[in-house]
Amino acid sequence: MTDATITPDQIAQLQTAVVDEPDTVLDAAQQAVVDALLAGNARFLAGCPEQHDYSAERTALTEGQSPVAAILSCSDSRVPPELLLDQAPGDLFVVRVAGNFVTGEGLASLEYGVELLKTRLIVVLGHTGCGAVGATLGVLRDQSILPGHIAHLVREMKPGIAREMLSDAPHLAERAVVANVHYNVRRLIHSEPILSARVADGELAIIGAVYDLNTGQVVLV
Ligand SMILES: [Zn+2]
Numbered sequence: 001m002t003d004a005t006i007t008p009d010q011i012a013q014l015q016t017a018v019v020d021e022p023d024t025v026l027d028a029a030q031q032a033v034v035d036a037l038l039a040g041n042a043r044f045l046a047g048c049p050e051q052h053d054y055s056a057e058r059t060a061l062t063e064g065q066s067p068v069a070a071i072l073s074c075s076d077s078r079v080p081p082e083l084l085l086d087q088a089p090g091d092l093f094v095v096r097v098a099g100n101f102v103t104g105e106g107l108a109s110l111e112y113g114v115e116l117l118k119t120r121l122i123v124v125l126g127h128t129g130c131g132a133v134g135a136t137l138g139v140l141r142d143q144s145i146l147p148g149h150i151a152h153l154v155r156e157m158k159p160g161i162a163r164e165m166l167s168d169a170p171h172l173a174e175r176a177v178v179a180n181v182h183y184n185v186r187r188l189i190h191s192e193p194i195l196s197a198r199v200a201d202g203e204l205a206i207i208g209a210v211y212d213l214n215t216g217q218v219v220l221v
Helices: 008-017 028-046 054-060 104-115 131-142 150-166 172-189 194-200
Strands: 069-073 092-096 121-127 205-211 218-220
Touching (some): 028 218, 092 104, 104 121, 121 172, 150 172, 172 205
Antiparallel strands (some): 205 218
8 A cells, every 4th residue: 555545544634623614704805805715706707807007017016916815726727816817917826736736835925915915715726627636536536657756646635535435325426526625624724824824813714716617617625
């Protein structure tokens, strides 16, 4: 057995380790940002994104940045957050890694966005048809061995996905995408010392969303 596999005992441990979070409560300003992101997705869907004078916007941003949200999303070339949420340079502080899961460097980046740039909303953005989630399901299912450092990526993602394997409910791939988002939202909410403290004092909200490759729609999960 390689370290890219998981035993039934480990799955049971993961199950008991999962604690359901109370619903995240957004204040008015955070809700306004969520509404703005979803409105941007609606423009993207309608094929009528806002027009930009990128030259003027670039000049305006030379003095600094105040992104309205931080996004943890997948590296997948089909899911660029700025485009599918129709946001401009300076709007989003984006961390991308295949499988949109929390890494050390990604966490440090998000902490920078929250602590220094005062971003008050983090969105973990998964997507349907995610290759990293699919690869993790494949390893869990048949204990296949992936080449190079891809095995490391899958090893990190397994805890968030493994318990979905225990259910006979349909749409395993889609359930796994959502489970991966929820798992990483929880990881960020409990991340010490910065993010957990900001969540506790109401300065930060961390939510999950999924982008549907087929419809183009972003849905909060
Ligand atoms: Zn993906």
